[in-house]
Amino acid sequence: MLKFLSRFKKKKEDVGPVVHYEATDEDIKEFTETLIDAYQDPHVLPLPKISDAVKKANRKKRGRKINRIILTIVACVFAVSFLLPTVLTIANSFMAESELDSNYGVIFKSYDSESGDESGKATYVTKKVNLKVIPDKVSFSQYITVLFKSPDYLLKLWNSILYVIPIVIFQIAIALGAAYSFYRFRSKLRAVIFFLYVALMLMPFQVTLVPNYIVADRIHTLNTVWAILLPGFFAPFSVYLLTKFMRRIPKSLIEAAKLDGAGEVKIFFKICVPLCKGAIASVALLLFIDYWNMVEQPIVLLNDSAKYPLSVFLSQINSGETGLAFAVATIYMIPTILMFLYGEEYLIDGISFSGGVKE
Amino acid sequence: MEKKKKSNYKRAKRRARIQSFFFLLPSLLGVLIFFVIPFFIVIYYSIIDNPINTEFVGFNNFKNIFKNESFVTASKNTAIFSLIAVPGSVILSLLMAMVLDKNIPFKSQFRTFFLSPLMVPVASIVLIWRVLFDHHGAINDIVMAFGGKPVDWLQTSFSQVVIVILFLWKNLGYNMILFMAALNAIPQDVTEVCKLEFAGEMKVFFKIKLRYLSSTIFFVSLISLINSFKVFREIYLLTGEYPYSSLYMLQHFMNNTFASMDYQKLSAAAIIMAIVMTVIIGILFVIDNKYSKDIEG
Numbered sequence: 001m002l003k004f005l006s007r008f009k010k011k012k013e014d015v016g017p018v019v020h021y022e023a024t025d026e027d028i029k030e031f032t033e034t035l036i037d038a039y040q041d042p043h044v045l046p047l048p049k050i051s052d053a054v055k056k057a058n059r060k061k062r063g064r065k066i067n068r069i070i071l072t073i074v075a076c077v078f079a080v081s082f083l084l085p086t087v088l089t090i091a092n093s094f095m096a097e098s099e100l101d102s103n104y105g106v107i108f109k110s111y112d113s114e115s116g117d118e119s120g121k122a123t124y125v126t127k128k129v130n131l132k133v134i135p136d137k138v139s140f141s142q143y144i145t146v147l148f149k150s151p152d153y154l155l156k157l158w159n160s161i162l163y164v165i166p167i168v169i170f171q172i173a174i175a176l177g178a179a180y181s182f183y184r185f186r187s188k189l190r191a192v193i194f195f196l197y198v199a200l201m202l203m204p205f206q207v208t209l210v211p212n213y214i215v216a217d218r219i220h221t222l223n224t225v226w227a228i229l230l231p232g233f234f235a236p237f238s239v240y241l242l243t244k245f246m247r248r249i250p251k252s253l254i255e256a257a258k259l260d261g262a263g264e265v266k267i268f269f270k271i272c273v274p275l276c277k278g279a280i281a282s283v284a285l286l287l288f289i290d291y292w293n294m295v296e297q298p299i300v301l302l303n304d305s306a307k308y309p310l311s312v313f314l315s316q317i318n319s320g321e322t323g324l325a326f327a328v329a330t331i332y333m334i335p336t337i338l339m340f341l342y343g344e345e346y347l348i349d350g351i352s353f354s355g356g357v358k359e
Numbered sequence: 360m361e362k363k364k365k366s367n368y369k370r371a372k373r374r375a376r377i378q379s380f381f382f383l384l385p386s387l388l389g390v391l392i393f394f395v396i397p398f399f400i401v402i403y404y405s406i407i408d409n410p411i412n413t414e415f416v417g418f419n420n421f422k423n424i425f426k427n428e429s430f431v432t433a434s435k436n437t438a439i440f441s442l443i444a445v446p447g448s449v450i451l452s453l454l455m456a457m458v459l460d461k462n463i464p465f466k467s468q469f470r471t472f473f474l475s476p477l478m479v480p481v482a483s484i485v486l487i488w489r490v491l492f493d494h495h496g497a498i499n500d501i502v503m504a505f506g507g508k509p510v511d512w513l514q515t516s517f518s519q520v521v522i523v524i525l526f527l528w529k530n531l532g533y534n535m536i537l538f539m540a541a542l543n544a545i546p547q548d549v550t551e552v553c554k555l556e557f558a559g560e561m562k563v564f565f566k567i568k569l570r571y572l573s574s575t576i577f578f579v580s581l582i583s584l585i586n587s588f589k590v591f592r593e594i595y596l597l598t599g600e601y602p603y604s605s606l607y608m609l610q611h612f613m614n615n616t617f618a619s620m621d622y623q624k625l626s627a628a629a630i631i632m633a634i635v636m637t638v639i640i641g642i643l644f645v646i647d648n649k650y651s652k653d654i655e656g
Contacts, residue, residue, distance in 0.1 A: 071458050078455070079472040082528065085487040086475045104490055174386045181383035185376050193387065195644070199637050200394050202581065204588035206613035207629045207636075210404075210622075211397030234389030237585075244578065264378040286533075293481050295592055300617070314482040315596050322486060329483035336478040344471060347536065 087133055089333070092326040095132075096139040100323045142327035153310065153328055160309035160332075163225070164291045167232035168284050172242075174233060175283075176276070179242035180268050183249070194243070197236040205296055216301055227301040232291065238283045245279035246272060281346035285339055292336060398633075405626035420627040430628060433612040436605055440519060444526045444590075445583045449576060451527060452534035459535070460542050470539075473532035484525070485596040492521050513598060518606045526590045534579045541575035542568070570650070577647040584639070 023031075092100060146153045182194055200208075208231075216227040249272060257267050273280075298312050310332055317325040340347075405421070408414045424430050455473070459466055479487075491497050492512040499509040512521045545568055553563050569576075591610035598606055600615060609632060616625045 068461065068463065071461060072463050075455075075458055075463060075469055079469055082532065083472050083475050085484060085528075086479050088487055088490075089479060089483045174389065177382035177384075178386035181379050181381075184379040184382075187376075190383075193383070195640075196395070197390065198581070198644075199633075199640055200390065202585055202636050202640055203633060204591075204610065204636075206588075206591075206610045206617075207632050208394060209613070209617065210401050210625055210629055211394060214397045214400050215393055230389075231393045234386060234393050236386075236390060236394075239386060258375075264375055264382070268382065289477050293592075295481065295596075296614075311480065311482070314480060315485075317482065325482060325486060329480045329486075332480045333478055333483075340471075340474065340478060344474070347474075 086333075089326055090330050091133050091135060092323070093142055093330040094138050094140070095135040095323060095326075096137065096141055097323045099136055099139075100326075104322065142323045143331075145324060146327050146331060153313070153331075155306075156308060156310035156313045157331070159307065160292065160311060163228055163232075163294075163309050164288060166229055167291050168287045170229075170233040171235055171238050171287060172280055172284060175236075175238040175242050176273060176280070177268075178239045179246045179276075180272050182239075182243045183246040183272070184254070184264075197239050201236045201240050209296070209300055212297075213300060222301065223303045223307075225307060228294075228297050231297075237290075238287060241283050241286075242276065242279060245276055249275050278346050281343050285343050285347055288339060289336060292332075401626045401629055404622050405630050408623070410622055420623045421631070424624060424627045424631070427624070429607065430609075430612055432604060433607050433609045436519075436607055437609040440522065440526075440608065441584065441587045443519070444523050444587050445580060447523065448527055448530050448534055448583045449579050452531045452579065453538050453572070453576075455531060455535045456538035456542055459539060470532075470536065473535055476529045476532055481592055481596065484529075484593055488521070488525060488593070488597060513606070514603050516605055518603050522590065522594055522606065525593055526587060529590070529593075530583060530586050534583065537575055537579050537582075538572070541572050545571045573650040574647065577643060580643060581640075 178197075182190055212227075212231050213222075215231075216222040221227045221230065253271060253275075254267055257271055262270065293311050294309065295312055295315050298308050302308060310328070314325065314328050314332060317328065404410070406415060406417060408416045408419075459469055463469070476484075489496070493499075494509065494511045494514075496512070498512065503509055510517055512518060550563055550567055553567050554560075588610070591608055594602065594606055594608060595611065595614070600611065601607070602611065609628070613625065613628060616628065
């Protein structure tokens with residue numbers, strides 16, 4: 001990169017020192033006269049008209065403005081299509097079952113007729129799907145069912161919290177130590193271990209599912225919460241991310257702390273962890289979303305459905321209870337939305353630069 | 360005196376080295392116990408005939424699995440999906456980041472909107488996707504409004520498209536944020552100098568920005584690769600255990616094999632998957648090392 005830059009430097013030097021010179025009115029007059037002379041002289045190549053240049057600049061400016069408008073419109077279209085499912089989920093949760101039937105009856109009822117659930121009832125079903133963002137009549141009936149009539153949902157929600165919070169905390173705590181170690185010294189051994197982590201991180205869940213099952217079987221945690229918690233604590237995903245972020249902390253900071261007599265423990269807690277605050281927040285957010293939506297792990301590692309988190313339960317709600325599913329989904333979304341609103345800035349800061357220290 | 364100082368320094372450094380290794384220990388122990396050692400058990404399972412007999416059969420399980428038609432279809436589908444989805448998401452999210460990097464009004468609102476897919480629970484995504492892509496769904500209404508023929512999205516060869524769209528919708532936002540951060544980190548003076556020298560925006564992008572972005576591109580590719588395996592959750596809930604053949608992914612194969620408790624098939628498939636993944640990561644690492652060497656960060 002330096003070599004690349006030096007090329008530009010050399011060119012600049014050839015031009016010689018730049019002298020600042022304030023042009024007087026006389027100079028300008030003289031200059032325009034020579035310009036006009038040159039323009040009228042047939043032996044000199046015609047200079048582009050000044051008005052042409054102005055036009056060109058204007059056109060460029062206008063082009064840029066139009067570009068900006070087009071880009072904004074494109075971004076708007078994209079944003080709407082990105083936001084649609086979120087909005088639909090929330091909107092649908094406030095619709096009564098009958099309204100949902102008339103909106104999406106074609107799709108979900110056809111599945112029921114196979115199982116013979118609704119064969120007796122004759123409900124009005126439209127031929128077309130109605131995507132409605134604002135319900136005809138706001139109804140809280142779904143929420144009442146979820147919150148008061150069936151305590152099962154709240155119990156499952158509590159389960160979800162009990163899985164996610166410890167996993168996020170312990171995984172990050174353990175990963176921070178590992179990341180510090182990878183950041184502090186680079187050696188062949190550590191490079192190999194790091195590669196192992198990355199490889200493990202990339203293994204699809206279906207590959208680690210068998211090892212997870214075997215371990216849980218051996219240490220007799222199968223069908224207990226530990227079967228999910230323990231592999232979650234040690235998952236290498238956040239080690240990789242935190243290492244990536246930590247490596248941006250300038251080494252000079254560490255050297256300075258060492259000269260002041262700080263030990264490894266002190267450097268870790270007083271320098272690295274505080275500087276990684278943003279990164280920790282963003283990793284926590286990602287982990288939260290990931291484990292909040294886990295489906296496969298509980299199904300494989302737990303037999304007892306009372307221990308399932310809400311995400312599993314939610315995925316098993318069948319199409320007959322569409323409205324209920326949307327209401328549960330909306331409730332399930334609330335913690336994520338809150339975390340986003342609170343942590344989005346962290347998410348972005350954490351990625352861009354840990355703590356604002358630049359080299 | 361001088362010598363003593365030096366050896367002191369060396370000793371201190373070695374001590375720091377060892378001490379810092381202790382920070383790695385909890386994580387390393389956990390990873391060994393919960394991921395690495397069981398993996399060796401998986402390897403063991405893959406070379407015996409069954410867990411009760413435990414007779415050594417060499418590569419027979421592997422030979423069988425390559426003959427297994429559903430495994431071959433599943434690997435092909437998964438490979439096609441990843442080959443489209445991963446580069447697609449990298450390129451698209453970079454484009455989106457560059458658009459938002461320009462001075463567009465309501466930048467931060469757009470950013471939040473693009474991140475919103477991360478918040479929607481999987482089950483809800485599946486319901487919405489069915490509303491949109493069902494044979495009677497909303498997308499077909501639009502298609503018909505333009506005079507096209509309705510397509511049964513999930514039951515034809517279009518089904519891969521649906522899944523790719525689902526993947527992109529879910530992951531573009533986060534990738535875009537990563538790229539926006541990286542674009543911000545490119546030193547302004549470098550791009551300014553280049554603009555003065557060769558003007559063209561395209562050239563500045565390809566010669567300068569891409570170089571600075573290379574490590575982020577690597578990072579985003581890795582994340583996308585991980586996420587491309589996670590999209591299975593949605594496919595599975597959308598279509599069930601035995602979907603349309605072009606949607607039959609390796610994960611379906613693994614899940615179905617797991618349900619039937621065929622450990623040999625399962626372990627052999629897992630090991631093949633692991634080997635392929637390791638090779639891909641290795642290649643990515645080599646490329647990353649080559650390109651991001653001359654740029655700090």
